[in-house]
C-alpha cells in the first residue's frame with residue numbers, strides 16, 4: 001500500500017510539474033535562429049568535403065555534417081566563397097543576409113547574426129531586431145618550420161576584436177582558438193582537415209615573414225589553405241558552437257558533444 005501511494009504521488013507530481021515546466025519554457029525561451037555571414041571559411045559547402053565551419057555548426061545533408069544545434073533550430077548560412085567585407089556588400093550578398101535575418105525576426109525568433117567584420121552591418125543587424133555576433137577568421141593551416149602557425153590574419157582579427165569592443169557586441173575569437181588547436185595537433189593532423197590533398201602540398205610555402213606579405217599575395221596563397229573537408233568542418237563547427245555557448249551561457253540551443261569538445265580543449269587530434 002505504501003508503495004502504491006508513492007507511485008501515485010510521483011505520478012501526480014509529474015502530472016503537475018510537466019505542463020508548468022513546458023509553459024515556462026515556452027514563455028522564457030523564444031525559438032532561436034542563426035544567420036551566418038562570411039567568406040569560404042564560414043560558407044555552406046554544396047559538395048562533399050567542401051565549405052567552412054558553418055557546415056559543422058548548422059549541419060548539412062550535402063556534406064554529411066551533423067549539426068551542433070538542437071534539431072529544428074533554423075541556421076541559414078549566407079556566407080560566400082571568395083567574398084571579402086567589401087565585395088560581400090557590393091555583390092549583393094549582404095542583401096540576401098538581410099532578407100534571411102528579416103525573415104527569422106518576422107517569425108518571432110531570437111536571431112543571432114554571426115560573422116567576421118560586420119562593422120558597418122552591426123547597426124543594421126540591430127535595427128533588424130537581431131543580435132550581431134562577430135567571429136574572427138578561422139586560421140589558415142600553414143606552418144613555419146618551427147611548428148608555429150604562419151597565419152597572416154592577426155591584424156584583421158585584432159581589428160574585429162576592437163570593433164566588437166567599440167560596438168559592444170559579443171565576439172568569438174575563432175582565430176586565436178583555432179591557432180591554439182592546430183599548433184597543438186601539429187601540421188600533419190591539421191592538414192588532414194583541409195579540403196583537398198593537393199591543398200596540403202601548398203601548406204609548406206615559406207612564410208619567412210608572413211605578416212608583411214601584401215594582401216594580394218595573402219589572398220592568392222592562403223585561399224587554398226582555407227577550405228575544409230568534412231572532418232575540418234566538424235571540428236571547427238564544434239569550436240564555434242562551444243565559443244558561442246560560452247558567450248551566451250545556457251541561452252542557446254547548442255547540443256553538447258563532450259567527446260569532441262574534450263579533444264578540442266585538450267589539443268587532441270580527432271581525425
Ligand SMILES: *[C@@H]1O[C@H](CO)[C@@H](O)[C@H](O)[C@H]1NC(C)=O
Pocket residue numbers: 044045046058059060062075076077078
Ligand atoms: C546549403 O545549401 C543548400 C543548397 O545548396 C541548402 O539546401 C541548405 O539549406 C544550405 N544550408 C544552410 C545552412 O544554409
Ligand SMILES: *[C@@H]1O[C@H](CO)[C@@H](O)[C@H](O)[C@H]1NC(C)=O
Pocket residue numbers: 144146148208
Ligand atoms: C618560430 O618562428 C617564428 C618566426 O621566425 C618566431 O617568431 C617564433 O618566435 C618561433 N617560435 C618558436 C616557438 O620557436
Ligand SMILES: *[C@@H]1O[C@H](CO)[C@@H](O)[C@H](O)[C@H]1NC(C)=O
Pocket residue numbers: 085086117119155156157159160
Ligand atoms: C571591415 O570592413 C571595412 C569596410 O569594408 C574594412 O575597411 C575593414 O578593414 C574590415 N575590417 C576587418 C577586420 O576585416
Ligand SMILES: *[C@@H]1O[C@H](CO)[C@@H](O)[C@H](O)[C@H]1NC(C)=O
Pocket residue numbers: 259260263268269270271
Ligand atoms: C578524440 O580523439 C581521439 C584520439 O584521436 C579519437 O580516437 C576520438 O575519436 C576523438 N573523439 C571525437 C568525438 O572526435
Ligand SMILES: *[C@@H]1O[C@H](CO)[C@@H](O)[C@H](O)[C@H]1NC(C)=O
Pocket residue numbers: 049192229230231270271
Ligand atoms: C574523416 O575522418 C574519418 C575517420 O578518421 C576518415 O575515415 C575519413 O577518411 C576522413 N575524411 C577525409 C575527407 O579526410
